[in-house]
Amino acid sequence: MFEKRFILFIFVSTFLFSQEKSDLLELGKKVYTESCAVCHGLSGKGDGVVASNLEVKPRNFTDGKFKVRSTKSGQVPLDEDLYRILSRGMGHDNAMPTWSHLSVDKKHAVVAYLKTFAPKKFARQARVKVVPVPPRKESTRESIAAGKQWFLDIECTKCHGLSGRADGPSTKTLKDSWGNKIVPPDLSKPWLYIGGSKAEDIYRTLATGLTGSAMPAIEGTLTEDQTWDLVNFLMHEYIDPGNNAPR
Numbered sequence: 001m002f003e004k005r006f007i008l009f010i011f012v013s014t015f016l017f018s019q020e021k022s023d024l025l026e027l028g029k030k031v032y033t034e035s036c037a038v039c040h041g042l043s044g045k046g047d048g049v050v051a052s053n054l055e056v057k058p059r060n061f062t063d064g065k066f067k068v069r070s071t072k073s074g075q076v077p078l079d080e081d082l083y084r085i086l087s088r089g090m091g092h093d094n095a096m097p098t099w100s101h102l103s104v105d106k107k108h109a110v111v112a113y114l115k116t117f118a119p120k121k122f123a124r125q126a127r128v129k130v131v132p133v134p135p136r137k138e139s140t141r142e143s144i145a146a147g148k149q150w151f152l153d154i155e156c157t158k159c160h161g162l163s164g165r166a167d168g169p170s171t172k173t174l175k176d177s178w179g180n181k182i183v184p185p186d187l188s189k190p191w192l193y194i195g196g197s198k199a200e201d202i203y204r205t206l207a208t209g210l211t212g213s214a215m216p217a218i219e220g221t222l223t224e225d226q227t228w229d230l231v232n233f234l235m236h237e238y239i240d241p242g243n244n245a246p247r
């Protein structure tokens, strides 16, 4: 008797769960068609009607490559990462607008829907590794100086230039994974940063890289402590010069 009831319970809850899921995807498809397809294309390939007019091309969702993530280089993002992008947009000068005005339900629904464009890639989402962002190291003069040395030694300057204003030797020839020309932002304009410009955001961007862009991940190249030195340098040099300014 107990067993029969249990089986019925499983059956009913599976049914309700799949019903809920299909309602979510239906709402997601509606939001996507109304608000996203014009750039990202109805089939998610990044080929919406206005795409060819945009300098930074809309993401092709069918290959599962995403730039701004909390997960290791090359892995798919968490739902939270996609949700954060919708709430925040990607840098002020970029064509990807913010969707902070969409309701919480609509944002969750459109995130669920866009994952259906790369089902195999997102099936691995349960096994991704989140790159930890440890508490910030104090921004002392020594830390900033060590960070500056890393900026030179690991050749950030190749693409970003000595000045950080996108005038390095490789700057002009960079291409993204989709074959489009890509230009690094002027690092002194934090509103252009697609992954956010708080110290923790920059740590995450450097550690995870921006998959698909030319910007590599440094996790494994620098320790956590050295990564903070580099972030402290970037914050001091480009974003907030008052941050431990020499007295």
Ligand code: HEC
Binding pocket: 031, 032, 035, 036, 037, 038, 039, 040, 054, 056, 057, 058, 059, 065, 066, 067, 068, 069, 082, 085, 086, 090, 094, 095, 096, 097, 099, 110, 111, 114, 194
């Ligand atoms: C006006 C054009 C436009 C519209 C409309 C638009 N996007 Fe985008 N989107 C872009 C562009 C351009 C990029 C690529 C930005 C980049 O690579 O810096 C992008 C990138 C993204 C990314 C990739 C983030 C990453 O980390 O790689 C996601 C997710 C995304 N859009 C979701 C959406 C959703 C969902 C909607 C609808 C609610 C939407 N976009 C509407 C232009 C648009």
Ligand code: HEC
Binding pocket: 067, 151, 154, 155, 156, 157, 158, 159, 160, 170, 174, 182, 183, 184, 185, 187, 192, 193, 194, 195, 196, 202, 205, 206, 210, 213, 214, 215, 216, 218, 230, 234
């Ligand atoms: C091979 C070229 C290349 C190298 C090397 C490189 N970058 Fe970048 N970087 C880029 C490109 C291209 C972008 C813009 C990516 C985009 O918007 O899609 C970028 C973006 C950035 C950003 C802005 C992040 C954001 O959220 O928009 C920061 C900060 C940055 N790089 C710092 C660094 C540091 C520090 C190093 C050295 C460890 C470095 N980069 C090495 C090409 C490079």
